[in-house]
Amino acid sequence: MPDPLVTATPSAYDYPLLVKQLLVNALAVSAKQQITYRGETRYSYADLRRRIGQLASMLSSSGVKAGTTVAVMDWDSHRYLESYFAVPMMGATLFTVNVRISPKQIAYTLNDSGAQVLIANAEFLPLLEQIWGSLAHPPLLIVARDDDCSVETASSLPVACDYELRLSMSSSDFVFGDFDERTRAVLFYTTGTTGDPKGVTYSHRQVVLHALATAATLASPREGQRLHREDVYMPITPMFHVLAWGMPYIAVMLGLKIVLPGRYEPHLLLRLKQTEQVTFSHCVPTILQMLLDGARGDSFDLSGWKMMIGGSALSPGLCRAALDRGIDVFAGYGMSETGPIVALSQFPPGAMHAEADKDAGTDESVRRRCMAGRPVPMVDLRVVDGDMCDVPRDGRTQGEVVLRAPFLTLGYHGKPEASEALWAGGYLHSQDVAVMHPDGYVQIVDRIKDVIKTGGEWVSSIEIxxxxxxxxxxxxxAVIGVKDERWGERPMALVVRRPGSAVSVATIRQRLLALAEASRISRYAVPEATRIVFLDEMPKTSVGKLDKKRLREWID
Known part of the structure; x- marks a missing residue:
């Protein structure tokens, strides 16, 4: 019987899916394209490649080799973009440190990752001084600054060198060889869960396939909710969080102009949108709200800005407010463990698209934009019951989203039991409750842990x-379930008023009771007056999601 495998002549190049390949086309056709940091530092893609070589040479002279873990603590900068490529292209692992978690958790992740080198913005030196003594094996520390001065000697930390100074003395001629595409490229840690953060890893193959699948999906619509080569890209999801949803890799692969804003400041983001003519971004709903609030009453023109929203549910009200300002807003779906993008809420061709073009403010348009959307290529997305059977595609029957795709994480770093639970039955379990519509649109109803069971009925906290x-x-x-002797659980609403607003408990209850009377929601979904509480500020996780864990602890 003949060998079924494809054979190659000895001189053929068996092209591995490595991060370095994402640069090939960009350098060939977009070498002069611009990258800017805060509108202050500017250089071309050709300069990016030169600095990637210099960074690799600098790290190599510091002992970094294949298998070494290099940690980075920075805001969204050109340095971060350079590390996205240089570190994994060496065969080393890039560890993106979440600088918004607690110092104790940062110390835990640095220890757990085994990072041997740390590139840190000088802004984080005081934080590092707090935790340095708790690091089992303190990494070699390279400090980066936002000016050309060398590092101040005031810090008690053993600083090895200054990023820019050492980079300028390093050769750009580093040779990036080939290796197994299954080599670990990146590592980061989940947030907002119980216990210690869990490390999520991705190989070169997974990073490249995620970039290709997501780019194909974003580029496929004729217009609206899409990405193309003339777009100007600015991330507003931190580069330390799930690789900024993988979008910087896609932006480089397509040769887009890239605007890196550093630390997120509303006025700066709005100014960069205007001065750099940004057309594509992504963020969580709280950041979108912050931008809309920051632009209120000012002359900022937000039209022509395509905005992908993820991390938590995009509400219809926020969607309408963004559309009113000319933002083409739409939801994406995924999680730290899924690459992350596995679905996008883009309009399909045909009647729905025509209706959306005619009036982007229609209820149907808003409803679609707020859904998780439809799976991207190569994603096997199912909504299943407790027996792993697919639920009907009727838009009503609820089940858990389970997934298979070539870019999902294959397990947690050093946590075999949690990894097996994640992949029980051969599918990655999202813990998200959803319904599937007849046309394949997925609508997330709630997290399994957040669904409220009251009076024998299931209440979606997201919907309320x-x-x-x-x-x-x-x-x-934020709506959470609280224990109730009679009903098992009852919904409790924690509410933040807009500045200057006098909205009352009675007003909120009247609104919900009217919806229950109209059979829009169950009467069990309406909180009692004593269970509607106003807060000055809502607790958030490190990436801007509602922190319901802290709210439950506060209630208990």
């Missing part, structure tokens, strides 16, 4: 939050 957020004067809300 969205309805409360539409009450005039409400800025944001």
């Amino acid at each position: 939050e969205a309805l409360i957020n539409e009450v005039p004067g409400v800025q944001e809300s």
